[in-house]
Amino acid sequence: MPAGQVEEALGQVSPGRFDAYERLLHALVEGQVWMLLWHGQPGSPDAQYGNMDIEGLGYAPCVTSAHELAASGWHRSHEVVTGRQVAAALFPERWGLWLNPHAPGGGVGVPWADLRRVAGGLDRLPAGPLRLSEPTVEMHQFYALLGQHAHRTPAVRSLRRAWVQPALGSPYLAIGLELYDTSQQAVESVRLMMRQAVGVVPDGLPVSTVAMADAYDPVAMWMQANSRPFFDRDLYGAAPAPTAGYGYPPQPQPY
Known part of the structure; x- marks a missing residue:
């Protein structure tokens, strides 16, 4: 350089x-x-x-x-x-x-x-500051299908969701994954779970996954504080979580 x-x-x-x-x-x-x-x-x-x-x-x-x-x-x-x-x-x-x-x-x-x-990697992580909220796009079929596959994927403990609007780039749906097991075999089973469900997502709507165990990920931090799981192995079949607002504190301004 x-x-x-x-x-x-x-x-x-x-x-x-x-x-x-x-x-x-x-x-x-x-x-x-x-x-x-x-x-x-x-x-x-x-x-x-x-x-x-x-x-x-x-x-x-x-x-x-x-x-x-x-x-x-x-x-x-x-x-x-x-x-x-x-x-x-x-x-x-x-x-x-x-x-x-x-x-x-x-x-x-x-x-x-x-x-x-x-x-x-700047291309791997969204550009902040981020605006985060509960998704408002109607995707009941996707969430239901994902919950069904999660129920059959033993590594998955819970699933959360967030709508992410980066400072630069397109907004996208983030799925927060809380896992019991992070072995290679478990991770592959979770990837298969996502592939099996993502086909019903509306065309052009990006979907990304976030590890809830990542203590440095701002999206995971927001979901942990503001979003209830839409799938919980201990409460499988419970009603969807209510909509939350923009509860995530903004990142420090870079100026």
């Missing part, structure tokens, strides 16, 4: 410009950042990034070039890493990344949920 691509993308970010913010995330994947070390030297066991608290959320500060490092006035050590590397280190601890906090306007913060996307 050409030097300065992160800085170039950063310069285009402004409130409401989710397309520009998404380009910044793409630039971060292979682009370099200069991480500010509060303790230790690069590669040493006691190396520790600096930290910032923004509205109760933790961020590690960095700069985007040697020029910005000099402008920041930072006199302790630093290390140069790719955005993907630091994203993989930070997001599991729910730490975000703050770029050029010394710059006019205070720089740009990337929340941990977006670092998870940088680390895991």
Whole structure:
């Protein structure tokens, strides 16, 4: 990646410009950042990034070039890493990344949920902030068929649902899977279950699955807090859950 691509993308970010913010995330994947070390030297066991608290959320500060490092006035050590590397280190601890906090306007913060996307694949995870709700599209046949196949799939404990509207891209139906067993054989049985039911979904309506056990997935987090299962092995055959509202707290704004 050409030097300065992160800085170039950063310069285009402004409130409401989710397309520009998404380009910044793409630039971060292979682009370099200069991480500010509060303790230790690069590669040493006691190396520790600096930290910032923004509205109760933790961020590690960095700069985007040697020029910005000099402008920041930072006199302790630093290390140069790719955005993907630091994203993989930070997001599991729910730490975000703050770029050029010394710059006019205070720089740009990337929340941990977006670092998870940088680390895991921007094309694999939806672009936030997300709007989530109970689905309103009538798909009784699909839910009934899916519940029948789930009843015959021992690995499945419960199923939930959510309507996901990403900041960029098409909305889609997410099915939350709570499993007893995550072995390869169990996962294959769940994939078969989904294939057997998805044929009755209306044309053009995307369907995705979400592991309810993923403590970092914002869709799973919303479903856990706001959506009752429409299939529960212990309550199989119960009435559908009532419609819920937009109860999910929005992701921290990336600006």
